[in-house]
Amino acid sequence: QAQLPPDDPAIATSMAYLASTYSALGRHDEALTLETEVLAFRKRILPPNHPGIATSMNNLAMTYSALGRHDEAL
Numbered sequence: 001q002a003q004l005p006p007d008d009p010a011i012a013t014s015m016a017y018l019a020s021t022y023s024a025l026g027r028h029d030e031a032l033t034l035e036t037e038v039l040a041f042r043k044r045i046l047p048p049n050h051p052g053i054a055t056s057m058n059n060l061a062m063t064y065s066a067l068g069r070h071d072e073a074l
Helices: 009-024 028-045 051-066
Strands: none
């Protein structure tokens, strides 16, 4: 992050990849924390209808589901 501008979308992408890795390892609580941050970051820097926001919302829903928090996944 220190070498990129603070609103660079690559930061969100890297964080999302890390969250995906956490999920693959069964570390869903850690993935949830990162995915929540990624969604907030993307909502701040991207236009409202950007597909990256939808992707983040989907990833977050999948993690809620993996944690058995199905109501929150909807």
